[in-house]
Amino acid sequence: MDALATPLFEMDGISKRYGGVHALRDAALSVEGGRIHAILGENGAGKSTLIKIIAGVVAADSGRMMLEGREVTFASPSQASRAGIACVFQELSLVPDLTVADNIFISDPPRRYGLIDRAAQRRMAEAALARAGASDIHPMAQIRDLPLSRRQMVEIAKALARNPRILILDEATSALTQSDVTKVFDVLKRLRQEGLALLYISHRMQEIAKLADICTVFRNGRNVATYEAGTKSDNEVVELMIGREYRHVFPPKPRPVPANQNPVLEIANLSWSDRLRNVSLSVQAGEVVGLGGLDGQGQRELLLALFGVLRGVTGGLRIDGKAVTIAGPRSAKAPRVGMALIPEDRKTEGLMLPMSVRDNLSFAALARVSKAGVIDFGAERRLIAEMMSLLAIRASSIDAPVGSLSGGNQQKVVIAKWLMVTPRIILLNDPTRGIDVGTKQELYKLLRRLAESGVAIIFYSTDYDELINCCNRVLVLYDGSVISELEGEGITDRALVASALSIGADKGSQAPAVAR
Amino acid sequence: METNEAQPAARPLIFLARWFDPSVAIAFGCIIVLLFLGSLYSPSFLSPEYLLQQLKVASFLGVIATGMMLVILLGQIDLSVPWVVALGGMMSSAIVGWGPVGHALAIPFGISCGIAIGLLNGIGVAYLRIPSMIITLAMNAVVQGLMVVHTGGFSPQDSASAAMRFLATGFIVPNLPNAVLVWALIGALTIFALNRTTFGRAIYAIGNSERAAYLSGAPTQRVVMATFAISGGLSAFAGVLLAGYASKAAQAMGDPYLLPAIAAVVLGGTSILGGRGTYLGTVAGVILITLLQSILSVMQIAEAGRQIIYGVVIIAMMLLYGRERLRR
């Protein structure tokens, strides 16, 4: 690339404040065509805000943007779109009750006599889907009926349909299956060759290593470093991101738990709809059991089934050896069972965002701080203070709305909320998705401490490193059943991938393969 | 760097911020403005007798608005108010005709009828997941049908009991109408329930995110059902009071109360989407609406003019402080 050429897009001195929080301070960025530019940084570092400003979703307080040397401002997403900027967001921008084709061309459909030309729209949608590597998606399907991974592919197709010059992906692969991710990477590389500028935000270091040409690190709202990909080690990068020394990402690997104790949780032949088939597992006190496998193989459904959220679940459940039926979260929470679930989406399932930190924290454990339905404010305050210091939750005050906290702190509130009911079994549904490195480390340490104090943990994660380093055992699921079980040293990257993809000659058999 | 807890000096300010809802302040401000305007028209407007009379009239609306507020806090709405009010008035008067037992049971019976309808509403919303707007609407039609059959289409002839009349028009405390005391008592219980009980917390939580409340193990279905039952009971109780006030029930006696109840709750700062609002605001909203209606009738403005002014004033006040935040 010609180093003297004007960058395709430049930002200079951009600042943005939300109330008292500085999301961006004097941020700068320079983007060139034909290169994949990765943006890294902790949550709260300003990446998402930066992207939203480029995409016209929010307005900067100060600073300027230049497109091909000319200054531009975007008062709305459609203006940015017309300028050739397309964005695939972390929160999907798809309308659930419209079809795939309607969504792809939602803002600028082909028209005839002033009305939308459905036939032409459908043809163009099929072309866009093909360009995104997602031809298996029917253009007339309703978004509501598609699983999350398909929806994200539609998002990408939608961005490509506008023939952008700059394509921005903000955590766009977080819900994709491995094969989808590979397809998307191929598409991105092809686009790079066509001369597009690509901005890629992700927390996944492996992806960035495979994809990026240039990397920029953001910290506390500023651009702290820009370098060619591969010229810095992972350690150095993470240090840039969190700005402090650290040695290990993970606490020491767990010691194996003796298998002769009575299991705290035991399920036999659990089935549900066509998503879970004859799943059996047992968890001891102090054991961390991971759920692995490709995305969407029933891991989330298993956790929901255990928690009593699914209807029509068949199969036996035993807590401490006694047969139990869990009718819903309320009975799962009860001391008899003592189960907690850290849900998939903290914003809609884990927290009441407009309510205060205090109200959110104490909500699951209100029975502990009240008598006959009347809340004891003093006891509540004490318990909350305890939890906030235990988990080092950073908030301006306990009366601040929990929606104003950063993603990592929000997740800590969710976990603290559940720790208040002193659970014996904790289910975690991909708890570190979209969380910054610093908070992740704290969570790993916390899980270790909880396991050591005797809590049984079932941990679903899409991150292989987490499964390898945090779990005693990992059950790999495929199509709703357990196809293999890995233990201790046998939990490796290779073993996880191999099991996850293992369809082979044993597809018919139900016997799990155990690797040690 | 952010701190874990607010600095000691900032705590009282934050405490105030929790209680100081700007919309409540504006509502009370508007009340003062209305009182001032009224006093310009006629000096007796500010006399204690007149103001107490206004409070008494406001009490009936206040009781209904209390139930409505609880339901709106959940993010739902109760459109069965008109005929549940009538149900309460008519049923309590009807049972008075059953002798001394009837006299004693009149008030509880009237309220129980309302609670029963409220329970049905609650079951529909909480367990059958029917949108509250439509099920309470259907319930309203059913209760209307029942009352038409009960009265044979004519005006009800039963009289209210002495107890009902005493509650509505008597004076336990000299010069302070009983109806106001009743409203105050209900209000105190409501404030306590909303702020200090697990039930109240659950209502706010469900209004903010029923999904998150459910996943946190809250008994969401029971709370919703109970809230609708309370709303039904309060509406019926208001009907009992109204029947006591007029010494008998009347056809469609609840119709004039639905829209003012909703308006009062919303003008008091409670969000129609649920999860946000204080009872103090509802009190302000009720007084505001009552004063507005009084002033308009005192000025002898024809019904047409009153309706127009009523609508314009509500919109004006909402434009002042009921607006949603700008997205960007």
Place this chain on the structure above:
Amino acid sequence: MKDWRYIIREQRGTLIAMALFVAMFAIYVTNHPAGFTLNVVTTASNKGVLLAFIAMAQTLVVVTAGIDLSLGMIFVLTNCLASWLVTGSPLETAFGVAAVLAAGLACGMLNGLIVIFGRLQPIVTTIATGAIFFGMALLLRPVPGGEVNQDLADALTGKLADKVPASLVVLIAVVLVVWMPFRRSLTGRAAYATGSSEAAAYMSGVAIRKARFVAYSLAGLLAGIGGLFLTFFTYSGEASAANGNTYTLYSIAAVVLGGVSLFGGIGSAIGAIFGAFAFRTIGDLLFVFDLEPLWQPLFQGVVLLLAVCLGAFRLLQIRNRLDYFG
């Protein structure tokens, strides 16, 4: 072949409403002493058409995840206005009709302006504007009265070419001229997108405000057409609050029966029309089965309640309780 499955999936609410109405009407007609004659159909059509217009109007607003509780009052206001203006020579009558329709449109635009630019919640806004519209109706007609061009009225409430009810023809014409173009236009789709997910619509650059404004405005226009037709039926104007409230509430019932989701984004005015006709047929069914008039309001209420609870059967299919929460 696969395409048909997707089409049915998209239109399922409307199809169910249509089936419901056809079934009810069939029962009515087979039990009616006169049977399936043009007169019977015309009477049924005339009674249902008024609610059908208001239901269409309500659909437009509900689809954007809003609600318009002033539609009944726009209906009443335009009725009173028509009883003044739609008389005299053909030219005067035509002018009167145009003025009445413009008034309906203006009422809708007022609702739209306040909700969108005032950023006020639709429920309370339309309650307030409903009061304003009613007040204006009272000013026009303190007591019932007035007149209307009888030739026009009779033509539009009678039979066209002795074959079909004229009111039905007008309804279909309005659907073709107002609803279909709206549905297929960018603004119409924007309305659906807004109701389905305003956040996603905003991020996608959808013209949300314009869609809402057009929805409320057209709703006012359709309610105005309803009011005009009421004048043709009654030959007079009456400022009846009870009537206005009834039509508003019944329009919500019709909309729900018609498969339109109160949460927005789903449904069609055609379904709402079937819902309106089905709802009206309830009363007719009671008449045909010789039930005492005193019991009719109760039966209408119970049937409404049952119909509304039928939707709960969908619940039995839900396997994941998280799907309960919208």
